[in-house]
Amino acid sequence: MPGYVEDRWWTKRPDPATGKKRKTALYGKGKRYKVTGIPGVRARSFDAKGDADKWKARAQAQSLAGEFVDPRAGKVLLREYVESDWWPALTADPATLETIRGRVWTHVLPHLGELPIREIKVATLRIWLKTLEGKIGPGTANAVWAYLSNILECAVDDEKITRNPCKAKTISPPKVPERKARAWSRQQVAAVQAALPERFRIMVDLGVGAGLRQGEVLGLSVDDIDFQAGFLRVRRQVKKVGGALIFALPKGGKTRSVPLPGYLARQLKAHLGAFPPRDSTLPWGDPAIPETERQAKERAPQTHRLVVTSTRGHVIRRDSWNLRSWKPALAAAGVINDGAVVVRPHRTRPGGRKVLQFESSREHGFHSLRHTFASVQLDARESIVSVSNWLGHANPSITLRIYAHMMPEADGRGRAAMDLWFEGNPKKISPDSPSGPIGLAPGDLDDIPVEVSVAPQRTPTLAKASR
Template sequence: MAGHIEDRWLNKRPDPKTGNRERTDRWGKGKRYRVARIPGVRDRSFDNLTDAKAWKAKAEHESRVGDFVDPRRGAMTLTEYIEDHWWPGRTDEPSTAAPMRSRIWNHIVPLIGSKPLRAVDASVLRAWKGDLLARVESSTAEVIWIHLATILQAAVDDGRLTRNPCRVHRSIKPPKRTKKKAKAWAREIVDAVRAGLQERYHLAVDLGVGLGLRQGEAFGLGEDDFDFEAGVLHVRRQLRWDSRGRPYFCLPKGGKTRDVPVSPRLAHRILDALKRFPAVECTLPWRNPEDPETELQARQRKPITVRLVLTTSHGNRIYYRTWNDRSWKPALFAAGVIKKIGEKVQKYSGRTRKNPIFEQSREDMFHVLRHTYASVQLEAGESIVSLSQWLGHASPNITLEHYAHFMPQAGARGLQAMDSWFAPPAPIPPSHPPKAPVPYWDKAKALANLKISAFDHKKVKYKETARGGLAVNVIEC
């Protein structure tokens, strides 16, 4: 059914006596013309007939093709949409939800949250990007931009926006992180850092550099994950903590379990460490530490028990922040990797404790051991495909992108081929090389041997012998 335009100030039907349309009670009040009865479109009023006709034609066309979006649905602020519509529908695991929420509520809501959805255009994004890059590093800004683009795309899908402004405006580009090459340690640094840790944590370094484990995977590793007869480690879980400091087990990053080969000498170190520091049972919920609300959630979050290989001196699971500050960074300082920049004084029950403050060096945290593992494998000539599987990457392309600079002689064969291209061409030997002419001095010497003093060169024939001598045939003297 086609829409129509209603004049709200005059009656629809003319007066039977006068033939004129009489004024209604709305005469002079509010907007006069209302566009109504367009399928799937809410009625809308206008002050003048020209605007009403233009909007009616546009709305009818968009309604037919299924692209109509009522601008009034985009009148709510970005903050209202996030808090009331977008965030409540998210089902992320705690390890993902906590940092996502922190970025959104710290860098999106305060800066542009008061803007209506339909007001987020290129100029707003341009100003927001500038403010964002003044607050965080480009790598973090890139992630926050992706969060905003995801929110606005959901608004498009909900019929509140016609287009996603983060993806349609060519004048504004998303922030791009500065690409840095992965850093690997030399063996001397690995050994120095390992020596700076407590003896019970030496195994953590061995697992990182010998198997390429992430920190959460190493802290969540169980004794039963090792198959020493087959020489394989089954990476099946990681230990994570939510924003409220509650621990839980979950699958490794990307949900990718994997098998990693264990070298014989590393296996010997692991067995020796387990004898000196036996594994400790730890029972934690799976996937989410929140109390289940349904029977399905109860099954999904059912606690599991793991005999943890790495534990604290008190026999507890390792909290990564405490371990980084109290164990890892002091070991880095002792090895000369980072510097001490100050002290933090804290008082506990009348006692004063001074804790050192070290410089920030993200590239020297536990993950550098994983990079070192990759560098050793590639320098040994291991294939990218195998290494990608052992690291748990989604594809070998990711491995190649991160670690191509670790490959020895990368580009050397191509460089050698290119150098050969520009080499001067080799001379081509003739099929029948011409004989060198007999020098005049040798001719005179041959005639002297025949005791001929005067001769006419035209009447003397010369011929080389098989041994390289010179035969003379005097025709006439």
């Protein structure tokens, strides 16, 4: 097998005159034994012959298997690797990249950035994880952990380290507590809607009547409404990237059509009559200045007649609208507590600026209207595939995971079906079903006590959701 250990201090061949080895020009300088000659493996020196032999054997085996990783490559600092290798190659939509950058540069690099990648061990991650969980919520901590794991996995692929310590068996990412989607009652929906300014009340109708996300409501155009066919076409959303608003495809890059109920159609016509749509122009996909002709074409501004605009006819900024309209409406309806006046620093006001601050209401966000839409559809026993398509989920399994607890109970019908099967009543069961229990004769089950309870009948309601 190729590879050998070279003594850097003494010549390989003895002096012909004396028969003894001679000192080389490197005698006494640096490490004495150098392992070299292994294909694809950079030479490495050691002080002791035994260490050189052990490393040579391991390097030869790894080289033969195509798995050799030079440990010296792991000397690069985590910050350097992220900035020079990982981040420049990362691809995602601008809003996602902004989120990732904020979390990595805030929660990963300040703690681990000055460590060489090869020195990031499981013990190091345990301490970092404990610090992380003390500062941020489990959901954010779980996402930050995933970003670090991806960085280290890329370092493995780039042959900087041999394994990803995030995948060790003795450590695991923070667990995200299960949060079941909760729908609102008809009374809650009506109360919140009534507390909103009149021009924004249609947003509630679109959320609860068509299951649109907030950004999709803000990006809905008059041209997306087909009153005659009875459909809404969800083709864009309004997003904020680095402080700038853009038009973009709906979440997941997936457009869809949603049935337009008669009530919602009437509400839309009334809203458009009271608040005529306004043309709004925004860049598409990315607010950054294009660097190529292709980018210029892809990011070309688009103009749409939006159904909902601000009082001045501008595109609505979600964060401002939530603070100034949505949360006050939630407080007025008794969904959250009243806001408190706080003073925040302001660059032009020496004494600061007084603002109304509300409690965190993640579970009572605009998404609650979407949950209510799903609740109504599932309670009416609408197909899970249809509901998934209307919500714009990638596949029905996602819909089931989020809304399974909202689906009507099926155990009562299942027990009744089994009773009919045991009775062998051909008029009440499918002709393809076996005519009776195999291997049992009539009367064989008479002595076995059976306790049966039948689930009460349910009628569709606007919102039935439990935690």
